[in-house]
Amino acid sequence: MAATRHTLQREIFTVNDEKILSICHVCKAYKKKKSSFLCLVSATDTPETFMVYQVKRNNDKSAFKKKQCWLLSDIRIIDGINADSMDLELHIDKIYKWSTTNSQERRNFINNLYTVSCGLPQRPEFKNIPKEWLTAESSSIVSNDNSTMGYNSDFLQSPLIAGEYQPITNKEATDLSSLMENCYYAVSNAELFMDTLSKDLSILDGENIQSVLASEPQVLQLMSGIEAAINEASLVEAQLTVYDEALGRIREAMERVGQKNHAIHIANRNAKLLLEQLEVVITQLTVSNEHQRILNEAELPGHKNELIVAGTELLKAISFPLPLGLDKLSAVAEQKKRLDKLRAKFSLLVARHLNNLFIHLGNDIGETIALTNTTVQQPNVITSSSTNQKSDFKLSTHQVIQKELEPYTELMKLLQALDQKAFTQLTKVYTKTMGSLYQRNFKFFFEEAKDRLIIRRLQHHQHHSHSTSKSSGNVAPKADTETINSSSPPVCLLSNEVWSPQGEGALLDSVLDNVLSQLQPVCLAEQAFCITFLHLDSFLSASTKVNLQVAKDESSSCSSGNSGADDIHGLASPGSTNINDLTKLERQVNEQVRATMAAIFPSLETELNNLITFLEKIDSFWCMYVLVRLSQHVMSAQDTGSFLSMTFASALVQAKRAFDKFMQMQQQSVLDTKINRRNKCGILPYVENFGLFAKTAENIFKNSDRKIDLEKWYTKLIATMFEAIISHSTEHHKTPPEVVKMENFHHLHDLLSQLKISVLDHQRKEAKQKYQEALKAYVTRYFGRPLEKLNFFFDGVQAKVGAGVKESEISYQMAFSRQELRRVVKEYPAREVKKGLEHLYRKVEKHLCEEENLLQVVWREMQGEFIAQYINIEELIQRCYPDSNVTLEFTIQNILEFFSEIALSH
Amino acid sequence: MSKKPGAAQALHKVIMVGSGGVGKSALTLQFMYDEFVQDYEPTKADSYRKKVVLDGEEVQIDILDTAGQEDYAAIRDNYFRSGEGFLCVFSITEDDSFQATQEFREQILRVKNDENIPFLLVGNKSDLQEKRKVSLAEAQGRSQQWGVPYVETSAKTRENVDKVFFDLMREIRSRKIEDKAASNGRGKDRAKRKKKKCIIL
Numbered sequence A: 001m002a003a004t005r006h007t008l009q010r011e012i013f014t015v016n017d018e019k020i021l022s023i024c025h026v027c028k029a030y031k032k033k034k035s036s037f038l039c040l041v042s043a044t045d046t047p048e049t050f051m052v053y054q055v056k057r058n059n060d061k062s063a064f065k066k067k068q069c070w071l072l073s074d075i076r077i078i079d080g081i082n083a084d085s086m087d088l089e090l091h092i093d094k095i096y097k098w099s100t101t102n103s104q105e106r107r108n109f110i111n112n113l114y115t116v117s118c119g120l121p122q123r124p125e126f127k128n129i130p131k132e133w134l135t136a137e138s139s140s141i142v143s144n145d146n147s148t149m150g151y152n153s154d155f156l157q158s159p160l161i162a163g164e165y166q167p168i169t170n171k172e173a174t175d176l177s178s179l180m181e182n183c184y185y186a187v188s189n190a191e192l193f194m195d196t197l198s199k200d201l202s203i204l205d206g207e208n209i210q211s212v213l214a215s216e217p218q219v220l221q222l223m224s225g226i227e228a229a230i231n232e233a234s235l236v237e238a239q240l241t242v243y244d245e246a247l248g249r250i251r252e253a254m255e256r257v258g259q260k261n262h263a264i265h266i267a268n269r270n271a272k273l274l275l276e277q278l279e280v281v282i283t284q285l286t287v288s289n290e291h292q293r294i295l296n297e298a299e300l301p302g303h304k305n306e307l308i309v310a311g312t313e314l315l316k317a318i319s320f321p322l323p324l325g326l327d328k329l330s331a332v333a334e335q336k337k338r339l340d341k342l343r344a345k346f347s348l349l350v351a352r353h354l355n356n357l358f359i360h361l362g363n364d365i366g367e368t369i370a371l372t373n374t375t376v377q378q379p380n381v382i383t384s385s386s387t388n389q390k391s392d393f394k395l396s397t398h399q400v401i402q403k404e405l406e407p408y409t410e411l412m413k414l415l416q417a418l419d420q421k422a423f424t425q426l427t428k429v430y431t432k433t434m435g436s437l438y439q440r441n442f443k444f445f446f447e448e449a450k451d452r453l454i455i456r457r458l459q460h461h462q463h464h465s466h467s468t469s470k471s472s473g474n475v476a477p478k479a480d481t482e483t484i485n486s487s488s489p490p491v492c493l494l495s496n497e498v499w500s501p502q503g504e505g506a507l508l509d510s511v512l513d514n515v516l517s518q519l520q521p522v523c524l525a526e527q528a529f530c531i532t533f534l535h536l537d538s539f540l541s542a543s544t545k546v547n548l549q550v551a552k553d554e555s556s557s558c559s560s561g562n563s564g565a566d567d568i569h570g571l572a573s574p575g576s577t578n579i580n581d582l583t584k585l586e587r588q589v590n591e592q593v594r595a596t597m598a599a600i601f602p603s604l605e606t607e608l609n610n611l612i613t614f615l616e617k618i619d620s621f622w623c624m625y626v627l628v629r630l631s632q633h634v635m636s637a638q639d640t641g642s643f644l645s646m647t648f649a650s651a652l653v654q655a656k657r658a659f660d661k662f663m664q665m666q667q668q669s670v671l672d673t674k675i676n677r678r679n680k681c682g683i684l685p686y687v688e689n690f691g692l693f694a695k696t697a698e699n700i701f702k703n704s705d706r707k708i709d710l711e712k713w714y715t716k717l718i719a720t721m722f723e724a725i726i727s728h729s730t731e732h733h734k735t736p737p738e739v740v741k742m743e744n745f746h747h748l749h750d751l752l753s754q755l756k757i758s759v760l761d762h763q764r765k766e767a768k769q770k771y772q773e774a775l776k777a778y779v780t781r782y783f784g785r786p787l788e789k790l791n792f793f794f795d796g797v798q799a800k801v802g803a804g805v806k807e808s809e810i811s812y813q814m815a816f817s818r819q820e821l822r823r824v825v826k827e828y829p830a831r832e833v834k835k836g837l838e839h840l841y842r843k844v845e846k847h848l849c850e851e852e853n854l855l856q857v858v859w860r861e862m863q864g865e866f867i868a869q870y871i872n873i874e875e876l877i878q879r880c881y882p883d884s885n886v887t888l889e890f891t892i893q894n895i896l897e898f899f900s901e902i903a904l905s906h
Numbered sequence B: 001m002s003k004k005p006g007a008a009q010a011l012h013k014v015i016m017v018g019s020g021g022v023g024k025s026a027l028t029l030q031f032m033y034d035e036f037v038q039d040y041e042p043t044k045a046d047s048y049r050k051k052v053v054l055d056g057e058e059v060q061i062d063i064l065d066t067a068g069q070e071d072y073a074a075i076r077d078n079y080f081r082s083g084e085g086f087l088c089v090f091s092i093t094e095d096d097s098f099q100a101t102q103e104f105r106e107q108i109l110r111v112k113n114d115e116n117i118p119f120l121l122v123g124n125k126s127d128l129q130e131k132r133k134v135s136l137a138e139a140q141g142r143s144q145q146w147g148v149p150y151v152e153t154s155a156k157t158r159e160n161v162d163k164v165f166f167d168l169m170r171e172i173r174s175r176k177i178e179d180k181a182a183s184n185g186r187g188k189d190r191a192k193r194k195k196k197k198c199i200i201l
């Protein structure tokens, strides 16, 4: 390696005054063959210029050549990859990758690069290179063979540069030669030269020691200076400690002051709060003198409004929620006592006045209202749009009373809050007095309703020119009621011979409608009044009331049913679950309202039921009218849970029962029908009556949602009638059962076709079928009559054939010999046949009733059957007695002539 | 027997005649029950009765709906005999049914022995104009020849349905009034006269 270095120096660097500082044999990374040398070089002329050369030899023998050259300061990064690696990367204008051939050489090269670059203003960064390589001391490895040259600054500058041999530069050479000149004897006298040199050296040593000794007092001076500084510092420190201590004490004091301050603050606030509370309590518990005076001296009804204001104040004071413990204050207790006294005053005043007012209104005003109302038209009563003017009688309202009481609503509320007991008592008085007043009103009202019914009926049925003056109406009908009551109830049964339903359906309906539509506003008005006046909804807070309303509005669209009439038309779905709580609350309120209403209208239900029972005597179809009308009113009621709705609903249940009973009666009467004893059975009464019955019922139920009840009964009735027709058909002693069935089913089919009741469509078809069956049965039973023996004979023939006897061998049978045939045929000469047919025609005529007009139908059928029979017999003769030459004694032509003759003889 | 309060009520007996499928039953059912039956179900014989108000007077009408197909014409004699007036129906969509009216007419006249028996020629199915086979002129010609009214009806649209029944009832009624007057006066003469006329024809 040294040789290479030497060669390189000599061949290419010396020429340019450059000196190799370090060298490294490298190959291009991964291309072992292309080897070259990296040389760290310093320029001799310009100091501190270091270059890195890449030097190459193209082949073994040729000369070295500089390939590339970079200034050391241009190298940005020198990357050793890692300690064990042989690679080396230089980042300059681009990244140059090499791998070295000798790790020691690599280490030296990198170390030299580092050492040299240390002096540069801009030096490369060393990466991935072990720390210990990058120290200047590591230069110990560097050989020091050239340091012997001593004084030359150039050499001193780079004593560390590796290399065993350093050629003498020109300057060194001149220096050395000048030295040698001075000691021209050196060559000749080495000893003298040595002496001179060592003398010089000792002089230099002495000088050195001397200068060292001269610097001692200065050191001493420095030491004393330092000592002084230390002393000064400790002085300052001591002072600082003093200050610190002082500050510490002050902090404690400050803390204490802070705590005290806080406590004072709290005390202040508490005092303020206490004061505020006291102020509130005092102001709240105080009723102003003015109000006290009013409470003490007010008179009703004059001071109503003042009393309301004062009462509200009092209530506020009494119901003020005292802070815990404050009620133990004797001043508060005292004030409470005073307030209590005021409360008693208020309660006494209000309760006494209202009590008297209720009784007064109940007795005096109520009396006049009741009396005048029957004759004087109340303008504000909602008149039902009843077409029948005569039945437009009125139920008196309590509007006057309610108007009178309304201003006291607020006082009632106060009383309830202030004196629950007095309030309850007062409520009782109200319900009782109003109850008896309504009882009286209802009595008049319902009596009036009954009178309307009776008067018309009497006029109608007895042609009795009754005085219709209303004043006499109160007295006169008493007697009439008796007659009506004793007269037979106009129940008209389907089994009756004559269908004569009695009564005044339209009148009944209009009176009933009038009654129901008048009850509604009166009861609802009273209910609304009571809810506000008696505060029945008081335990519903305002907010829940709003919610309730919303929930109600939501559910009202889906639940149109009436919960009061559950047992007749299924419960309405109780809305969504989220309003369940609300409805529960509402139900509670409703219950209270209902209870109050029941106390105020004690007689309503009985009166209504009495009227309905009374209606029974007015019209045969009364229960249908009641069912339809009541149901309509129950359905249209907005307030389904109200007392009135429930009363109506229970009446509706009664009506439904009555209706069912009525229909049951009709059904039973069908079964119980007695068959007439006349010559012909004809149309059974229930079949005959059903047409009018159904027409009437259809008329009553048209547009009613109760129609389904009627339709259920239709099917039951028709089914019963089918059964009854069949069983009754056998009971008539003259008319054959087939005829009874034929005529009645024919009639029923006609009726059902006319009525077009859709639920009975199936029964209509069934009736037609039963009619046709009966017709066929009738014809089959009678057509054989005129040729009885012939028929009998050939029935036998047919039976034999059916049993397997050959047709050609029939004539060998004893009973069916030609002889026999001839004998039977002889019995039916044309004359006889005609007589037989005529006889049959007369018989049929006798069986059939005129109304049903089936003679032609039956006779046509009989003619057809007779001809068919004739043809059948002729055929049998042809087949079974082919050579006998026997024929019937009459021809088809004869038969047709007989038919024409029979026709012409009528 | 107070059962029928209208025992004195007039009763007019009408017979429906004509070939099968021309709409006799359809006309009858439309008149009776205001319904039209689309399905064809051949009739044997059916009897109907209805209360109607004829010119302000409540009367009853008996309708005998007969079979269009009958193996033996003589079978008809009996009910022709019972009829007081006839609706002789054909379908304007079927020429055969029109031709058949001739035979019906002859049989009725023979059985009733009365040239002036109340009788209407009815061309049914007038709603089916596009299928018309029998012209109006043709039908009118025949009705004039017979001296009877001709009316076109539709059992489907109810056109003229009431009219044919009511017109016929009016004829029956006026015939009855005539007969009554005749029998009160020179009734026997009249009857004889009629018979003679028939024989001459």
Ligand SMILES: Nc1nc2c(ncn2[C@@H]2O[C@H](COP(=O)(O)OP(=O)(O)OP(=O)(O)O)[C@@H](O)[C@H]2O)c(=O)[nH]1
Binding pocket: B018, B019, B020, B021, B022, B023, B024, B025, B026, B027, B037, B038, B039, B040, B041, B042, B043, B044, B066, B067, B068, B069, B124, B125, B126, B127, B128, B153, B154, B155, B156, B157
């Ligand atoms: N478009 C139309 N169809 C009709 C009319 N009248 C009857 N029809 C139809 O014609 C067919 C026969 O009607 P029917 O009334 O049964 O005839 P018919 O004369 O009673 O027949 P038979 O009982 O066999 O003598 C049915 O399908 C009816 O729907 C009509 O005016 N217009």
Ligand SMILES: [Mg+2]
Binding pocket: B024, B025, B026, B041, B042, B043, B065, B066, B067
């Ligand atoms: Mg028919």
